[in-house]
Amino acid sequence: MPSTDPVALTQALVRYKTVNPPGEEHDCAHHLGDMLAAAGFDVTYVDAGERRTNVVARLGNGAGTPLCFTGHIDTVPLGAQPWRVDPFGGEVVDGRLYGRGATDMKAGVAAFVAAAIDHADALAAGPGVVLVITSGEETGCDGAFHLTEQAGVLGEAGAMVVAEPTSNQPLVGHKGALWLRAFARGVTAHGSTPEHGDNAVYKAARMVGALERFDFGRPAHEVLGRDTLNVGTIAGGMNMNSVPDVCEVGIDIRTTPGASHADIRRDLEADLGGDLAELETLVDLEGVWTDPGDAWVAEVYAVMAEMLGETPVPRGAAFFTDASALTPHYGDIPTVILGPGEAALAHQTDEYCVVDRITQAKAAYATLMQRWSAA
Template sequence: MTENLALSLAQQLIAVNTVNPPGNETDAVRILAPLLQDAGFLIKEYPYGPNRSSLVAHKGRTDQPSVILSGHLDTVPFGSQPWTNQPLEPSIIDGKLFGRGAADMKGGVAVLVATALHYAAKIDEKPLTLVLTSDEEIGCAGAASLIDKKVLPKARCVLVAEPTGNTPRLGHKGVFWLKALFHGKTAHAAFPELGVNALLKAAKAVVALNDGILGGRAHEIMGEATLVTSRFLSGDNYNSVPDLAELGIDVRSTVNWSHDEILHKLKILLAPLEPEIQVIFDLPPLWTPPKADIIQDIFSSCDTVRGKSHSPAIVTFYTDGGVLGPGLGNAPVVILGPGDSGMAHKVDEYVEIDALAESVDIYLNILSRLCL
């Protein structure tokens, strides 16, 4: 049965150490690639570094847009606290599969592969592509590498099997990290009038930035963009006026703000303090309008299998969908997978066996609508 295959694959993947860094995702590719190749998928492996690679498996016509099934093969580290069971030894206890990556997202990858194998013999006119990436946990860099290489087919839609409790989600906020450096003039702390206090400049910036400057552009589903001053470094010793201060800024953006707009606004606001602003991380927000026919089909599959209606919503975390959707011509993206997102990155991470089975049923329903 497909549900049993998904569970078995999840267990095999959990047993492979793909903690990032260093990743070693090729060890996971070695499990999945032969299965897909034997089922008739065209397999291409894209090296990313030592023992690191992403896997692209395609079935069906190459001259038609494809349904993309997306998952990542790396995990975060185990954490400093002890696990009840070893993180690389998959354990089933009380109907739950424990291990690093069970929820985020080796369980989801197992579902994608198992359902793709289920229908492999029937897929022809309406193509299907699995995109299983390396290095998602540190900035979605593996997916970005595939987009940069232009090796992926045109997309009808992208389905990302991150943990959503099997509830379809239509996007997420963007991530925009900035570093602001404030310069001053050092002097002995006994003679502050002889110096220029960079820390004081940065403190004034903190106050200005936390005055709701991104308010007033709420998205009906995504809500407001948020800004957090998340890092503050200054001073080498107690008895000197600091001549340098560093401020870290975390922005979670919606599609109602471009990152260029946000950066321009911050530069204007902080101009009197003469900061040097550097962009550290720039991942755009993702939003798929819910009215497209293909999105309605996906939601209908979820409604049918789960026996209830689902409303448009987003996830709180970032995914490869934020790279693949825009990179593939703004293809519609749905984030949909087994497991509780609150389990991601935690000690004693798990996914419920019933959730894996339900996810298999959902994806079988989706693929029957979109690819057969």
């Protein structure tokens, strides 16, 4: 049986337009599901909305807990900057595979699917794997959370690899995300008589000052650093010559594992005081952390040290992943983020993935699958 080419599969996945919104991952998901079903995997499709398809594929003898691999197939929009290449062409130039989603993270998905298909016979004879391929990750892990709410669909897992872009460096954690929208409200009036109104923009400006000074009151994490807060958007007013009666502020908070998002929200409400009319939660994702001394993590380090030519050291990511939903669902299993993409190229114009990293990732995933099955 010929080997499954992860580079060609990445190209095929890039050619599906799964920009989120709207996502429309259905066709891409079924392409992967059909391949896995043909290799003997038990494939389940779970829709989280119209054409918002997730795939759960498993193979094993049921005698042990499988190893989980996960990745998402939605992408962010193209952005305003023109691309030099077709963003959905999957073109390979000078050892780089270009396209929206090439690095984040269709190359990672292609690599673990290719590895699983090529080793299906061995996986079927042992505890095997469960592959969780999701929709809607870019807007807050929507697909993954939907899967956790479906009784029995995800089954069990003993450890997990998240194939997000890390240049094939194994990471043992990532920050959480708490996205909030704060509203200041006032009373409108004619711009020539502002004393008759109550200016919501002035209230929002005071809130922004308080947000800039906000103190989380927590020590830095030994690897992931400090919790952070960024004011990303502000919008208010209906025209130049009216007193604005509403203004909203978008807040992006990234937290280290162990932070209480409920406590942070409470402290923010106290700091923003009477200028705050309402605080709305848009995204609430906990951070993820696995002890670098965990025995399975040490095995991952050993596999990657041989491939990379250097011994990995504990590292983490500032971005979030579907592990925020899946790791606690599976009982806080050991979790490693490990994928062929380049994190710095995620969401960028002319996004690409280095071809050699895709083949290296497939080899790494195959080794981890084989070792898990042999344990």
